[in-house]
Amino acid sequence: MKPNEKYTVLSIKYGGHDTSAAIMIDDKLIAACEQERYTLDKHSRLFPIDAIKDCLNIASCTIDEVDELAFVNDLKYYIQEYYLKPAIKDDSRVEFLINDIENIKKQYYMEETIRSKTGFKGPITYHFHHLCHLASSYYPSGFKDAILASYDGSGEIETSMLGIGRDGQIEIVHRHNYYPHSLGLLYSAITYYLGWKHHCDEGIVMGLASYGNPHSKIRGRNISYYEVFKEILQETGSYDFIVDQSWMKYYEVRDTWISEKFTKIFGPKRAYDDPIMDHHKNIAAALQLRLETVVLNQLRKARDEFGLSNLCIAGGVALNCSMNGKILSSGIFEQVFVQPAASDAGTPIGACYLAQKLKGNVSLPKKMHNFYTGSRFIESEIFDSIKNADYPFEKSQDLYTEVARLLKGNKIVGWFQGEAEFGPRALGNRSILCSPYPEKMKDYINQQVKFRESFRPFAPAVLYEYANKYFDIDSESPHMLIATQVAKGKREVLPAVVHVDGTCRVQTVRSENNIRFYKLLTAFMEETGIPVLLNTSFNVKGQPIVNTPDQAIKCFLSTRIDCLVLGDYILRK
Numbered sequence: 360m361k362p363n364e365k366y367t368v369l370s371i372k373y374g375g376h377d378t379s380a381a382i383m384i385d386d387k388l389i390a391a392c393e394q395e396r397y398t399l400d401k402h403s404r405l406f407p408i409d410a411i412k413d414c415l416n417i418a419s420c421t422i423d424e425v426d427e428l429a430f431v432n433d434l435k436y437y438i439q440e441y442y443l444k445p446a447i448k449d450d451s452r453v454e455f456l457i458n459d460i461e462n463i464k465k466q467y468y469m470e471e472t473i474r475s476k477t478g479f480k481g482p483i484t485y486h487f488h489h490l491c492h493l494a495s496s497y498y499p500s501g502f503k504d505a506i507l508a509s510y511d512g513s514g515e516i517e518t519s520m521l522g523i524g525r526d527g528q529i530e531i532v533h534r535h536n537y538y539p540h541s542l543g544l545l546y547s548a549i550t551y552y553l554g555w556k557h558h559c560d561e562g563i564v565m566g567l568a569s570y571g572n573p574h575s576k577i578r579g580r581n582i583s584y585y586e587v588f589k590e591i592l593q594e595t596g597s598y599d600f601i602v603d604q605s606w607m608k609y610y611e612v613r614d615t616w617i618s619e620k621f622t623k624i625f626g627p628k629r630a631y632d633d634p635i636m637d638h639h640k641n642i643a644a645a646l647q648l649r650l651e652t653v654v655l656n657q658l659r660k661a662r663d664e665f666g667l668s669n670l671c672i673a674g675g676v677a678l679n680c681s682m683n684g685k686i687l688s689s690g691i692f693e694q695v696f697v698q699p700a701a702s703d704a705g706t707p708i709g710a711c712y713l714a715q716k717l718k719g720n721v722s723l724p725k726k727m728h729n730f731y732t733g734s735r736f737i738e739s740e741i742f743d744s745i746k747n748a749d750y751p752f753e754k755s756q757d758l759y760t761e762v763a764r765l766l767k768g769n770k771i772v773g774w775f776q777g778e779a780e781f782g783p784r785a786l787g788n789r790s791i792l793c794s795p796y797p798e799k800m801k802d803y804i805n806q807q808v809k810f811r812e813s814f815r816p817f818a819p820a821v822l823y824e825y826a827n828k829y830f831d832i833d834s835e836s837p838h839m840l841i842a843t844q845v846a847k848g849k850r851e852v853l854p855a856v857v858h859v860d861g862t863c864r865v866q867t868v869r870s871e872n873n874i875r876f877y878k879l880l881t882a883f884m885e886e887t888g889i890p891v892l893l894n895t896s897f898n899v900k901g902q903p904i905v906n907t908p909d910q911a912i913k914c915f916l917s918t919r920i921d922c923l924v925l926g927d928y929i930l931r932k
Contacts, residue, residue, distance in 0.1 A: 365384050365385055366384070366385055366426050366427075366715065366718050366720055367382065367383070367384050367418070367420060367424060367425050367426050367427075368382070368383050368384075368425070368426065368427045368428075368429050368710075368711045368714045368715055369381075369382050369411065369414065369415070369422075369425045369427075369428050369429070369479075370382070370383075370428070370429040370430070370431065370707035370708070370710040370711045370714070371407055371410075371411065371428070371429075371430060371431070371473070371707055372407070372431040372432075372703055372704065372706050372707050372710075373406055373407060373430075373431075373469075373473075374432060374434075374465070374466060374469065375404065375703060376402045376403075376404055376558050376703060377393065377395075377402050377403070377702050377703040377704040378393075378394040378395075378403050378404060378405060378406065378407040378410070378704075379391065379392060379393045379394060379407055379410055379700075379703075379704040379705075379706075379707055380392055380394075380407045380410040380411045380413075380414045380707055381414060381707035381708050381710075381711050381732075382414040382415065382417070382418045382420075382425075382711070383708075383711035383712070383714075383715055384418065385715065385720045386715060386720050386721045386722075386725070388499075388708060388711065388727070388732060389414070389417060389418040389732075390413065390414040390417035390418055390732050390733070391414070391700070391705075391707065391708055391730070391732040391733065391781045392407075392409075392410035392413045392414055392417075392732070392733045392734065392779075392781070393407075393410060393700075393704045393733070393781070393903070394406075394407040394408075394409060394410045395903040396410075396733065396734065396779065396903050396904065396906035397409035397410065397413070397906065399902065399903055400903075401559060401901065401902060401903050402558060402559055406472070406476050408476055408477070411477060413733070413734055417732075417735070422477055422478050422479050423478075423480070425479060425481060426481060426482075427481060427482050427483075427484060427714055428473065428477075428479050428481065428482070428483045428484070429483075429484050429485075429486055429707070429710035429711060429713065429714040430469070430473070430483055430484065430485050430486065430710065431486060431488060431491050431703075431706040431707055431709075431710050432485065432486070432487075432488050432514065432515060433485045433486070433487050433488075433515055434466045434467065434469055434485060435467075435485075436487075436515050436516075437466060437515035437516065438463055438466055438467060440515055440516035440537075441513075441515065441516050441538065442455075442456045442459070442463055443456075451611055455611070470483055484714055486709070486710045486713050486714070487514065487515065488514025488515055488517070488703075488706065489509045489511075489514045489517050489519070489520035489534065489674070490520065490522075490529070490531070490709070490713065491706040491707075491708075491709030491710045491713065492509035492511070492514075492520070492673040492674045492698075492701075492705070492706060492709055493507040493508075493509050493520060493522045493524075493529055493531075493671070493673065493709065494529060494708075494709035494710075494712040494713050494716075495673050495698050495700075495705050495706060495708040495709030495712065496509075496671035496672060496673040496677075496696060496697070496698040496701070496709075497522075497524040497529060497671045497724055498527075498709075498712045498721060498724045498725070499696075499698070499708070499724065499725070499726070499727035499728075500669070500671045500696035500724050500726065501696075501724055501725060501726025501727070502524065502669040502671065502694065502696065502724055503524075503525075503526060503527075503723060503724065504523075504524060504525050504526070504667050504669065505523075505524045505667055505669035505670060505671045505696075506521070506522075506523060506524075506658070506661050506662065506665060506667050506669070506670050506671070506692075507520075507521070507522035507523065507524050507529065507670075507671045507672075508520075508521055508522075508654075508657075508658065508661075508670065508671070508672045508673075508674075508677075509521075509522075509672070509673050509674040509677075510542050510543060510654065510672075510674045510675075510676035510677065511541075511542075511543040511674035511675040511676055511702070511703070512541055512543035512544045512547060512558070512675060513538045513541055513543070513544065516537050516538050517534050517535075517536065517537060517538075518536045518537065518538055518540060518541035518542065518543065518544070519533075519534075519536045519541075519542065519598075519674070520533070520534045521533040521534075521598055521657070521661060523665055523667065524671065524724070526723065527716075527721070527722050527723045527724065532665070533598040535598075535599060536598075536599060536600060538610075539602060539604060539607070539609065539610035540600060540601045540602045541602060542592075542600070542650060542653070542654070542676050543674070543675050543676050544602070544607075544609060545591070545592060545602050545607070545646070545650075546561050546564070546646065546650065546676070546679075547561060547616070548607055548609060548616040548617055549564060549617075549642065549643070549646045550563070550564050551616045551617070551628075552616065552617050552621070552625070552628050552629065552642075553567075553629050553639055553642065553643065554628070554629035554630055554631045554633060554639075555631070557616065561675075561678075561679075562678065562679075563812060563815065564643045564646065564647075565643075565647060565679055565680070565681055566812075566814060566815045566816055566858070567635070567639070567640055567643040567814060568640075568643040568644045568646065568647035568648075568681070569644075569681075569858055569859050569860040569862070570640040570643075570644075570814060570859055571584075571637070571639075571640030571641040571642070571643050571644030571645070572584075572640075572641055572644060573585040573588075573641060573644040573645035573647075573648045573649075575637075575641050577624065577625070578638070580624070583645075584641045584642060584644070584645035585645045585648055585649065587624060587625075587645070588645045588646060588648075588649040589649065590603060590606075591603050591606045591607075591649075592649050592650075592653060594653055594656060597657070597660045597664075598657050598660065598661070600653055604618075605618060605620050606618055606620055606621045607621070625638075625642060626638070635812075635814075647679075647681060647682075650676070650679065650682060651681070651682050651685050654676075654682060654686070655685060655686060655689060655691070658670065658686060658691055658692075659689075659691055662691050662692065668692055668693040668694070669692060669693060669694045669695075669696070670686065670691075670692040670694070670695045670696070671695075671696045671698070672686075672695065672696070672697055672698070672701070673697070673698040673701045673705060673709075674701060674702075675701065675702040675703065677697055677698065677701035677840070678701050678702055678783065678840065680839070680840050680841055680842040680864045681842045681862070683695065683697055683840055683841045683842065684841050684842035684843050684862060687832070687834065687841055687843070688831070688843065688844075694834055695834065695841070697838060697840040697841065698838075699730045699780070699781060699782040699784060699786070699837075699838035699839075699840065700730070700781045700782035700783070701782070701840070702782075702783070704781075704782065704783075705781070705782065728835070728837040728838075728869070728872050729871075729872050729873075730780060730781045730782065730786070730838065731777060731778040731779065731780055731781075731786070731788055731873065732778065732779075732780075732781045733778055733779030733780065733781055733906070734778070734779045734906050734907065735777060735778040735779070736907070736908060738926055738927075740908065741908045741925045741926045741928065742928070744907070744908035744909050744912060744925070745908070745912070745925065745928055745930065747909075748909075748912045748916075750912070750916075750930055751930070751931070752928050752929065752930045753928070753929050754927050754928055754929075755924075755927050755928070755929050758924070758927050758929075759878045759879050759881070759882035760882050760885075760886075761929070762774075762879060762882070762922075762924055762929070763879060763882035763883040763885070763886045763887075764886060765921070765922055766792060766793060766794050766883055766886075766892065767794065767883070767886045767887055769793065769794055769797075769800065770793070770921040770922055771791065771792070771793045771803075771804065771808060771919065771920050771921045771922070772791070772792045772793065772920070772921065772922045772923070772924060773790075773791055773792075773897055773911060773914065773915050773920045773922070773923040773924065774787070774788075774789075774790045774791070774792050774876075774879075774897070774924050775788070775789060775897065775905070775908065775911045775923070775924065775925045775926070776788045776875050776876070776924075776926065777873075777875065779904070779906060780904070782838065783896070783904075784818075784838060784839040784840065784866070784896065785894060785895065785896035785897055785904055786820075786837070786838065786839060786866060786873065786876075786894075787820060787866075787868065787873045787875075787876030787879075787894065788873065788876070789896065789897040789904045789905055789906075789911075790820075790876075790894050790895065790896065790897055791804070791808060791809075791894075791895045791896070791897050791920065792820075792879075792892050792893065792894055792895075793855070793892070793893045794855070794883075794887070794892070794893065795819055795852070795853040795854070795855050795856045795889065795891045795892060795893050796852065796853065796854055796855055796889075797854065797855065798854035798855055799855075800855040800893065801816070801817055801854075801855045801856075801893075803919075804817065804893075804895065807918065807919035808899070808918045808919050808920055809895065809898075809899055809900055810899050810900050810918075811899075811900035814859075816856070816857075816858040816859075816863075816864065817855065817856050817893050817894070817895050818839050818856060818863065818864040818865065818866060818893070818894055818895065819853060819856040819863050819864075819865055819866070819891045819892070819893060819894065820839075820866040820868055820876070820880065820891065820892050820893075820894040821865060821866070821867060821868065821880070821890055821891045822867075822868055822877065822880050822881065822884065822890040822891075823835065823867040823868055823869045824890075825884075825890040825891075826865065826867045827846075828846065828849075829845065829846050829849045829852075829853065829890075829891060830843050830844070830845055830846055830849075830863055830865050831843050831844040831845070831846055832865060832867075835867050835869075836865045836866060836867045837866065837867055837868070837869070837872055838866070839864055839865070839866040839894075840864070841864070841865065842858075842862040842863065842864045842865075843862060843863060843865055844861050844862055844863075845857050845861055845862070845863050852889060853889075853891055855893050856891070856893050866894060868880055879892075880892060897911060897914065898914065899914065899917075899918065908925050911923060911925060912925075912930070915930065920932075
């Protein structure tokens with residue numbers, strides 16, 4: 360590389376769920392996009408060609424100008440560890456290997472696939488899955504020194520990883536929890552058992568958990584729900600755990616998940632349309648408590664062993680904001696940074712950092728809370744979409760005041776602005792907004808706008824300067840991934856955003872991260888005295904967050920959203 364010449368890394372995640380791409384020039388993340396936003400298949404498994412094209416477009420470069428393609432996962436290691444070694448030891452895994460031979464071939468010939476799909480002719484590097492998770496949370500955190508943790512379903516073979524970040528260097532200190540012993544897969548198995556989609560609806564189970572009692576006795580048995588989950592998920596060392604496979608079937612058979620032993624204790628699997636009973640709530644509560652207990656025990660030991668006061672966490676399990684809230688409120692760490700696209704979708708960010716680090720372009724972590732890295736549209740494109748929809752509109756001359764007054768009047772507003780957020784949370788650019796009161800707004804939006812379960816909570820977005828006046832939180836939470844208690848006396852003020860257990864999944868908003876959303880919150884405060892709005896993702900249940908003006912208009916017209924704001928344009932019903 361010539362002096363002063365920029366080094367461009369394109370990274371992709373492909374070969375499982377949540378396929379995505381990211382592009383970084385030297386130490387600056389330019390774009391990160393999820394494939395699901397383009398092909399509208401939630402948690403997409405498709406090759407992320409549309410995400411790649413948008414990343415290149417945003418970065419104003421062609422595939423020939425990319426210096427390196429960083430791929431998430433070491434595929435040869437994956438094939439050896441996940442398929443070949445288990446087959447040597449266990450006859451049942453021979454049949455599993457044979458039945459999965461097409462997937463093995465797909466992974467083995469990945470380079471040919473990448474080159475044929477993208478036309479890339481340069482070097483391709485491969486990076487360990489969980490190391491990508493660690494890097495994706497450490498380098499944007501701004502923490503010089505931190506404990507790094509990753510928990511998910513499975514990487515190549517590892518299901519978690521613990522590291523230390525010091526002076527910009529990552530040291531792996533524990534990686535010995537291996538498939539099938541997985542916190543993420545256990546949570547997915549119970550999600551499936553409770554009637555929802557695995558690798559998709561785990562957040563529903565998290566929300567349901569607050570309604571249950573993990574210490575209730577199972578009907579007809581002298582044992583509590585939590586005691587059973589202690590048998591299922593066992594701690595075997597400071598950072599080690601096992602999932603007792605006598606309760607699970609996912610190791611032996613795809614798409615079965617739970618064993619006869621499990622159904623003998625808990626009864627048959629709930630069908631999606633079956634009523635949700637206290638029994639189901641208690642299962643969710645016991646699962647959630649066991650997850651929190653195991654993770655917090657590990658993090659306490661890590662804090663004691665390594666003496667570092669900051670935590671960076673990623674992996675799909677890190678999307679569990681209730682767990683994150685328990686970590687923060689425990690006082691184990693002074694600061695906690697959760698990568699906003701903590702699932703596999705966010706791993707290309709980590710691969711970009713790792714590749715640039717090897718080139719000497721990344722040194723110390725730099726604080727980055729601006730993850731508005733996705734699709735964006737100029738005013739003429741937005742205007743054309745509105746004109747093509749043939750729907751009445753106006754261009755506002757005082758946008759923030761006008762929209763704040765609509766919100767004050769209990770109107771539901773679709774808010775489409777600037778660059779799309781990266782990750783599953785709408786952070787004020789692809790959002791559905793309303794007043795945080797009255798309480799009935801929660802049920803109305805669940806039933807008439809989002810078309811989802813009535814028990815599911817909504818998040819508050821709050822001006823950062825007022826966060827600790829309304830919520831029990833002393834740190835930033837810019838990515839809506841930490842649940843915290845509402846402050847004393849404020850539940851009555853914000854009833855639509857407070858969960859049954861008194862918690863809120865808070866998003867703190869600074870002007871430097873999202874100036875337009877900040878101005879809207881400020882205008883709403885000027886109108887009402889309250890610096891808080893209910894903020895939920897601009898989509899309906901089962902669909903990705905809207906990505907284009909056309910998709911936003913379609914969602915607006917097919918739901919009970921009252922007003923749609925596209926840039927400075929307002930559409931009203």
